[in-house]
Amino acid sequence: MKITDLLKKDGINLKVSAADQNAAIDALIELHEKVGNLNNVSAFKKAILAREEKGSTAIGMGIAVPHGKSFAVAKAGVTAITIPEGIDYKSLDGNPSKLFFMIAAPDTAADTHLEVLSKLMTLLMDSSFAKKLIEANTPDEFLSIIDAKEAEKDKEEAEKKAAAAPAKAPSNKKLLGVTACPTGIAHTFMAAEALELKAKEMGLSIKVEKDGSAGAKDVLTADEIAAADAIIIACDKNIDMERFDGKEVIITSTKEAIHNPEGLIKKANEEKLEVYHFTGTKSASMSSAADETLGRKFYKHLMNGVSHMLPFVIGGGILIALAFLVDTVAGYGATGGGNFGNMLPLSSFLKYVGGLAMGLMVPVLAGYIAYSIADRPGLAVGFVGGMLASSGNAALFSGDAPAFPWVTRLMGEGAPLDGFNTFIGNFAFTNNGATVSGFLGGIAAGFLAGGIILVLKKLTAGFPKSLEGIKPVLIYPLCGVFIIGVLMSFILNPIIGLINVGLSAMLTALQAANLIAVLGLILGAMMAIDMGGPINKAAYVFGTGMLGTAQVLMEKGAEASDPAVVACYIAMASIMVGGMVPPVGIAIACKLFPSKFTESERETWITNIVMGSSFITEGAIPFAAADPAHVIPCTLVGSGIAGLLSAIFGCTLMAPHGGVFVFATVGKWPLYILAWLIGSFITAVMLGLIKKPVNK
Structure with missing residues (x-):
């Protein structure tokens, strides 16, 4: 071209x-x-x-x-x-x-046109x-x-390619360079061309790696780096600096390379440069930090976590959907009950692997938010914070038996806990399983982890150089993991645990008061607030509890048509339809309002249709995590209305999971589909109205 x-x-x-x-x-x-x-x-x-x-x-x-x-x-x-x-x-x-x-x-x-554009940029360097x-x-x-x-x-x-590299005078250093800018279209290649042209004029040679939109070009090899005497890093974004450890390095901007290539090359060739020592961090961007607003920084770090999380959501979610499909084809859609998705070895395997992948999404989200903020030292701390958010705090008791040996010693007769241990035992560790903070807790954990590492770096900045090597492998992970553990276990997880207990009590009171329509509205909305997090799970656990209540009622002689039994099934129907709305509503919005979503987001619309149809609300998490202020209100309203309509229509559901694969167990399924579609289109239209275009 x-x-x-x-x-x-x-x-x-x-x-x-x-x-x-x-x-x-x-x-x-x-x-x-x-x-x-x-x-x-x-x-x-x-x-x-x-x-x-x-x-x-x-x-x-x-x-x-x-x-x-x-x-x-x-x-x-x-x-x-x-x-x-x-x-x-x-x-x-x-x-x-x-x-x-x-x-x-x-x-x-990236496509072929980027190669052509890079050529145009280099030609323009000729005045x-x-x-x-x-x-x-x-x-x-x-x-x-x-x-x-x-x-x-x-x-x-x-x-140039046909001829061998010209021999350099013994006095000339072996020079290398790297150029990179945020877009990787113009300044990256112009800076590289400026360095190469000026080096040629000065009778020197330099190989420059260009980190452009189409990927890195002329990548520096390990042997070339090892043999180099000096390296010019002219970059406006972070790059991997570990490979330059122990080399003489100039760190500057593309602007400087474009306008002062002679000065840079002269300095690299003639002066003794500072030796770069890798400390576990990437090179800092040459752009001033003041150029970025606080909101832009937040968005950049958040999107780094979301982009790494997305493959886990998609891969795991579709495997779980396939597990439901296998059981449905095998005829277990109406009879699988709580084991639906695990009725056959194949479906059980698919659901197990998919569940493991889905379980990693919150730790990965938190880990890579922290990585974006504090580079590699933030990764471990962020992962641990994310694991605590997704798993919750451990329980003191498993049934009647203590989960930890020290419980017997400290809580046995005549051995009461002292004040500090009482606080830890009663507050940080719970036996009700209600301390999972989900993806919202994962976002908080990621930013906390990144901030913790930045603080630790400042506190240890004055340490002797002999201790530089142990900071990223001992001080940062040890102190960081401990601090994030304390913050998650004693603050975020317990607070959300208290919220969950209150929500469960509220739902039970509504059901007891026979406020079925209001209950459907609230249950549907709860499914969309945190997309598989603790509020979502509180609603789901309540629904499965209602199915258990219906079973108990029928064992005592009630008919399936009794109002009390029907109310239980109506609650479960509202929960599932509310959970199916967010991914499908977002998928519809991606098609109706493409300007409001990035290319990578728009490409997931089919995946979200599949996941929403399978009652996998987590498909909406990447969108909610990237823009929670706009996405969550839209999904909440759409899911709430879907749950409300389902309850008003009197739709019932006897299975706790499965989406479209268990519609055989849905009472008044045409109206159920109508409620689902109405809620999904409301979500899509609201997103189109209030979500900002991606360029803003």
Whole structure:
């Protein structure tokens, strides 16, 4: 693919008059619309402006390269304008910008077009090439200049590959470099090209690894790093620094590499540099931390956890759904009861493996939130916090027997607990199993774990250098795991445990008062608040308890049609329909309102249909975790209305799980499906109305 495959004649406008930066952006976007590169002009403009807010894309030398990656791009493309008089585009060198290229990239996996765009960026580093483009009189002339330069560059690259690396003078150091920027489209390759061109002028050679959107190019090998004398790290985002341990390193930004490549190369070749020592952390971004708002930092860390959690939710959830399908095909949909999903060896195996995968999602969520905040030392502490959130506190007693040997010694006759041990025994450890804080607790655990490690790093900053090696392997994990254990066991988990006890009491009171419709509303809504967490589980446990109550009533002589028995089955029906709404409602929203979701989120719509249909509410967790303030209210309302309608319609359910696979046990199933669909569409429409577009 050539550059002119992305830059069309109709996408070029020369000698334009523009008053300011906004006018130039509008002119470039208008050209993109003209050649058919966009499917949503306003959304693409928001993506462009959002990128400019992070820092000007005017790279200096009279050139600006605004770019955006968005769902609003129908196909990758480039547009170009020249403004001979120049305008103020907040250039890095303070000079007016005259040559503009606007890159539109689709919000999909990296593709061939990124290679072409990187080539364009490197060509622009030649000032004579840029000058010719500014002086071009027609689009045809503009394109011919690009074609000629591209052919020249391709020939140089071919000759470079064919020829052996030139021998360097003994006095010259062996140099390496790494460049990376947040988008990996423009500055990454321009910084690399600047270093390579300047090194060539100075009679030196340097290999530069480019960490771009399409993945790393020209990756540095272990042997090359071992043989290197100095390494220039010109990055605006975090990269893996462990491989450079013990090497002389310059850490700088892409801006510095683009505008002062000679100074960097001269320093690397002629001076004794500071030796880098890996301490378990990645390199810090060269962008100022002040450039990011607190909300943006929170979102970035949260999304790191969500993106790592997603495969566990999808893989585990679909395996569980397959287990239900196997039992349904085998004829156990109406008779499996509480063992539904475990009636056959195959279904039992699928549910077991899927359950293990699902059980890892909260620890992984917490672990990678902490990792994003505090790098590798945060990982173990975050995982432990997530495990405590998903498993809850241990119980002092298992039935009548103590779960721990010390219980007998400290609670036996004549050996009462002292005050401190009484506090631990009665508060941190419970025997009611109501201390699971779920995915909301996992989010809190992740941020707590990251903060704990940052505090520990500050507290240990003054330690002797001889102790540097033990901090990431002893001090951080030991102190961090202990602190997160205390915070989760004594604060978050017990507090949510108290909430659960109160919820169970409230639900029982509503059932006893025969407020079936209100009960259906509340049970349905509870299923969507924390998507499989403690509130969800409190509702579910209440429902399964109602099934047990119905069984006891019938054993005492009640008929299945008795109001008390029917009320039990109505409660279970409201619970399941409420749990089926969130994933399906989100899936519908992904199709109806694509601008409100990222590409990776939109791709999960089929998975969410499957999981929602299988009564696996956890399919909605990645969306709720990424944007809880908007997603949870929408799912809560939709699920509550579905539960309310199910109860009003008098729908009943005799199985505790299974989704569509146990509809054979549902009374008035057409109305049940109607309640489910109404709740799902309400969730979808609300998401479309209140959720912000992904570019905001």
